[in-house]
Each structure stands twice: as C-alpha cells, then as structure tokens.
Amino acid sequence: MIAVTGATGNVGRALVDRLLAAGEPVRALTRDPERAALPERAEVVRLRTEEPAALFDGVTKLFLYAQAVTPQLLAAARAHGVRHAVLLSSGIIADGADETHPIHVLHATAERHIRESGLEWTFLRPNxxxxxxxxxxxxxxxxxxxxxxxxxxxxxxxxEDDIAAVAERVLLDDGHEGAVHRIxxxxxxxxxxxxxxxxxxxxxxxxxxxxxxxxxxxxxxxxxxxxxxxxxxxxxxxxxxxxxEITSTVERITGTPAxxxxxxxxxxxxxxxx
CATH class of the missing domain: 3.40.50.720 (NAD(P)-binding Rossmann-like Domain)
Structure with a gap:
C-alpha cells in the first residue's frame, strides 16, 4: 500500500487518482477526511502527526509534502515497514540559493529529516x-x-498532474532511490x-x-x-x-512531455x- 499525505492538495489529489487508476491500494492521509471528497477506493485516514503509529500499518511507500515531515512521523513510518519516502520538495533548493529564504528553510529541513530517517528516499524539486x-x-x-x-x-x-505523473513512476518503478528530480x-x-x-x-x-x-x-x-x-x-x-530553468524530467521519467x-x-x- 502507498500512503499519500496532502491527499486533498493539487498534487496529492492527482497522485491518488493516478495510483488508483494503476490498481494500487492507497491510504490518503488528510487533516479533514469528512471534506476530502476523494474516490471511494481510497482509504481516507485522518493525519494525526502526534499519533503517527496508526497511519502506516501495511504501508510500504510514502508520499510526503514538507509541512507533514517530522522525525517522529518518519520514525513511525520506518517502524511499521515503510521503505521508501518520496518528498514533494522545492526547486528553490539549488546551488547558490539563499538558504535563509523561508521556503528554502522549510524544504531543506524536510529533506534533512528524511535523509536522517534511515528510509530510502527520492526528492522531487518542482519550480x-x-x-x-x-x-x-x-x-x-x-x-x-x-x-x-x-x-x-x-x-x-x-x-500539477505532471508532477503527480513523475511521483507515480518514482513510487511504482525501481531505480529512483537516492535521486533528486528537478521538475x-x-x-x-x-x-x-x-x-x-x-x-x-x-x-x-x-x-x-x-x-x-x-x-x-x-x-x-x-x-x-x-x-x-x-x-x-x-x-x-x-x-x-x-x-x-527548463528540464526534461517529466518526459524522461514518464515518457510523455510536460x-x-x-x-x-x-x-x-x-x-x-x-
């Protein structure tokens, strides 16, 4: 099973749709399940970062957005069998970037927590x-x-659906562990x-x-x-x-141009x- 945080966001919702269409079981983690309006085949679960242990039973892969990342959540994910975390990071993280910029700080901190978690990881850095x-x-x-x-x-x-398409392939295909994809x-x-x-x-x-x-x-x-x-x-x-910056990441990973x-x-x- 794949767990998707931020499942009601623009990218998360598109990713849930794609994974379900591919026949993958999905646990959609959201802070407001009653208003999620996600497909019935998705298992919608309230995201409680203070009680993360109940979120990951049966989950092997995890899609994260930066605001959801905490060391406690990552530790619970690893303890319950999650092997691979895919982070929706930001293209602001680049050589020569202003490391004091609030958006940089948020996403760089999330990336650091994931690197230190012991999980396999892939970072998506859209501009x-x-x-x-x-x-x-x-x-x-x-x-x-x-x-x-x-x-x-x-x-x-x-x-946003092109970002979701890249995330889908990264979650379903081998070989993206330890990769950073600029999009x-x-x-x-x-x-x-x-x-x-x-x-x-x-x-x-x-x-x-x-x-x-x-x-x-x-x-x-x-x-x-x-x-x-x-x-x-x-x-x-x-x-x-x-x-x-213009990259060919979407076409290279999905086979379809952005x-x-x-x-x-x-x-x-x-x-x-x-």
Missing amino acids: AFATNALQWAPQIRAGDTVRGVYAGARTAPIH TGPAATTNAGQVEAIGAAVGRDLTFVEVDPEQAGPELFPHVPPQMLGRLLATFRESVGVPP RPFSRWAQDHAKDFGA
Whole structure:
C-alpha cells in the first residue's frame, strides 16, 4: 500500500487518482477526511502527526509534502515497514540559493529529516506551479483586468498532474532511490503571458495591469503570510527578463512531455469562470 499525505492538495489529489487508476491500494492521509471528497477506493485516514503509529500499518511507500515531515512521523513510518519516502520538495533548493529564504528553510529541513530517517528516499524539486495562477481567479471572474506585480517575471510553470505523473513512476518503478528530480514545465512564459493564455482558455481578452510592488498587499496575495511577502516579491523581481530553468524530467521519467501552460489554462478554465 502507498500512503499519500496532502491527499486533498493539487498534487496529492492527482497522485491518488493516478495510483488508483494503476490498481494500487492507497491510504490518503488528510487533516479533514469528512471534506476530502476523494474516490471511494481510497482509504481516507485522518493525519494525526502526534499519533503517527496508526497511519502506516501495511504501508510500504510514502508520499510526503514538507509541512507533514517530522522525525517522529518518519520514525513511525520506518517502524511499521515503510521503505521508501518520496518528498514533494522545492526547486528553490539549488546551488547558490539563499538558504535563509523561508521556503528554502522549510524544504531543506524536510529533506534533512528524511535523509536522517534511515528510509530510502527520492526528492522531487518542482519550480513554479501553474496552479499559482489561481491567485488571479477572483479578478478574472469579476472582470477582464488582472492587477499583479512584475508583468515580465518569467517562469516555466509545471502542471500539477505532471508532477503527480513523475511521483507515480518514482513510487511504482525501481531505480529512483537516492535521486533528486528537478521538475519544470516545457517553456518559459511571463505573468502577462499566463493571463493571456487564461483569456484564450475562457474566451475573453484579459489585460494584465502591473502594480507597484510597494503597493502589493493581502488583496493580491491573500494566502501569503505577511512575513513572507517581501521575500516572495524579491524572488519575482529577480525573475524579470531572466530565462528560467527548463528540464526534461517529466518526459524522461514518464515518457510523455510536460504540458504547456496553455493546456493547464484549458484544464482549469472553469476555475476562472468559463
């Protein structure tokens, strides 16, 4: 059996669907099983990090997101027969990175705990998620103008199901133990370009209006903790006009090329009011 933490998140939910389709038994670990709305074939269990021993009976492989990683949980997993942990880490962990950045600290700490756990491990390090564009959904549902920072910031956004596809193969195939897989989308695009692609997907002409970063606040980044906003804006500023990293990891591991942002926008058109 494979246990999936963060099973109601974008990547976790896609991974649960993929594993079930492959005929694998799945234990979906979530903090709110009553609202999980996962497929009936998934065994949905409440994630209690303070009581981890009950989570892993019969589990041999484990998919983790960084916030769920604790030494106690990993020790319980190993004690109950889990052999291989796959972590959804972050592409921010790279040579020359700012090791004081909160996102770096979170994921580097999770990676260290897993390395020290005695489990076999694989780290997935995706860069920008295409789902970050959902931050613009309320504005797009309300009108044809999107206010945001750094219209020219460049990324290679990755479809969440492409991350899940890599995770599926890493969990089901041999040979990924001790590997670090960096994951990106197939092509660079700007923030303004993403909004244009969403407009094409929903059948409307959308306009990106750049906001002075000094004026950006909770209304533009409602899910970003205030203490992290400054560092996040600095990261965006550093990506203006800079070609992003692009990898072939998705195609190399799954045999299928990563999907472009335009495809992601089509897949999520309903989220933007189409």
